Amino acid sequence: xxxxxxxxxxxxxxxxxxxxxxxxxxxxxxxxxxxxxxxxxxxxxxxxxxxxxxxxxxxxxxxxxxxxxxxxxxxxxxxxxxxxxxxxxxxxxxxxxxxxxxxxxxxxxxxxxxxxxxxxxxxxxxxxxxxxxxxxxxxxxxxxxxxxxxxxxxxxxxxxxxxxxxxxxxxxxxxxxxxxxxxxxxxxxxxxxxxxxxxxxxxxxxxxxxxxxxxxxxxxxxxxxxxxxxxxxxxxxxxxxxxxxxxxxxxxxxxxxxxxxxxxxxxxxxxxxxxxxxxxxxxxxxxxxxxxxxxxxxxxxxxxxxxxxxxxxxxxxxx
Ligand code: F6P
Numbered sequence: 001x002x003x004x005x006x007x008x009x010x011x012x013x014x015x016x017x018x019x020x021x022x023x024x025x026x027x028x029x030x031x032x033x034x035x036x037x038x039x040x041x042x043x044x045x046x047x048x049x050x051x052x053x054x055x056x057x058x059x060x061x062x063x064x065x066x067x068x069x070x071x072x073x074x075x076x077x078x079x080x081x082x083x084x085x086x087x088x089x090x091x092x093x094x095x096x097x098x099x100x101x102x103x104x105x106x107x108x109x110x111x112x113x114x115x116x117x118x119x120x121x122x123x124x125x126x127x128x129x130x131x132x133x134x135x136x137x138x139x140x141x142x143x144x145x146x147x148x149x150x151x152x153x154x155x156x157x158x159x160x161x162x163x164x165x166x167x168x169x170x171x172x173x174x175x176x177x178x179x180x181x182x183x184x185x186x187x188x189x190x191x192x193x194x195x196x197x198x199x200x201x202x203x204x205x206x207x208x209x210x211x212x213x214x215x216x217x218x219x220x221x222x223x224x225x226x227x228x229x230x231x232x233x234x235x236x237x238x239x240x241x242x243x244x245x246x247x248x249x250x251x252x253x254x255x256x257x258x259x260x261x262x263x264x265x266x267x268x269x270x271x272x273x274x275x276x277x278x279x280x281x282x283x284x285x286x287x288x289x290x291x292x293x294x295x296x297x298x299x300x301x302x303x304x305x306x307x308x309x310x311x312x313x314x315x316x317x318x319x
Contacts, residue, residue, distance in 0.1 A: 001275050003033040004096040005049060005089070008066040009040035009105035012252055013124040013138025015260030016066040016100055021057035022268025023098050028054055030276055035094060039069040041076035041108050044085035049092055061261055064253045076108055086115055096275040100124045103300060106283055110296045113281035120271040121283040121296055126252055129173035131304035132294050133285030137267070140259040142251045143180050149247055150184030150217055157215035163205065163234065163242040165218045167227045169251050173304060177221035182314040187216050189314055192223040193306035202237045209240070216240065266291050
């Protein structure tokens with residue numbers, strides 16, 4: 001393998017830059033030329049490809065976002081788009097591609113592999129919604145951001161004697177809500193995977209007030225319920241003044257945690273080693289602190305198991 005390319009695709013996730021850096025430096029270390037593709041699969045389609053050097057990735061390991069830019073490409077879903085992407089790769093003499101992103105990006109990587117391009121994917125999304133790996137790049141950093149927000153909201157919640165509802169991202173996955181809710185000591189956590197009994201929520205809030213509790217934090221995963229409707233019902237039934245904070249894209253930014261930098265570095269390194277060995281159609285994952293490879297198809301079909309035990313623990317600890 002003489003020449004490979006790298007792209008980031010889908011929603012950005014902190015730690016993507018650490019992975020890009022690792023791919024670029026490992027490639028150059030192995031005398032493989034490395035090309036950066038701008039704006040995800042759109043950059044492949046438009047030929048927005050440039051040669052990267054050691055210095056291209058200097059001073060980025062601690063930065064959020066992605067220096068390559070990212071996009072969700074509708075065009076790459078079409079046969080025509082894929083053909084244009086293939087043409088760009090051929091024109092630039094690129095034999096292998098590393099794709100960094102979430103499940104949609106992995107599906108794109110699988111298409112490239114099926115079209116004969118050696119492709120390795122690295123899981124990066126704040127959602128942690130992939131069943132085959134314990135963690136995705138960006139998840140831990142998003143958790144720090146949410147936990148910090150919860151701590152701040154707790155101050156104002158106690159000061160006013162209010163309830164504060166925090167809506168977090170995650171699409172159909174409740175991991176951001178679950179982990180940050182546990183870490184933030186939230187009274188109740190709403191996730192798409194398990195229903196919350198509203199009567200229990202109400203009686204818990206009322207008994208909390210009776211015990212002199214001045215704060216009440218509810219974490220809501222965006223895919224679980226209508227947050228503003230929940231606020232109305234909660235306020236009406238408890239009589240507690242309630243405010244909603246939708247954290248939104250704040251969760252996607254910021255300097256990556258040590259965990260995400262290390263995960264990105266380890267996976268970026270392994271991706272290049274796999275391409276160098278002539279492998280393709282694989283996605284990297286992490287289990288029990290080991291980086292492993294899986295067929296992309298198997299990885300995508302692996303059901304995400306929700307950690308109900310953790311939700312129980314959060315419930316018990318917030319009585
Ligand atoms: O997949 C990452 C994510 O941040 C989800 O949590 C969220 O639902 C979605 O992306 C938001 O997408 P966009 O950045 O396109 O608004």
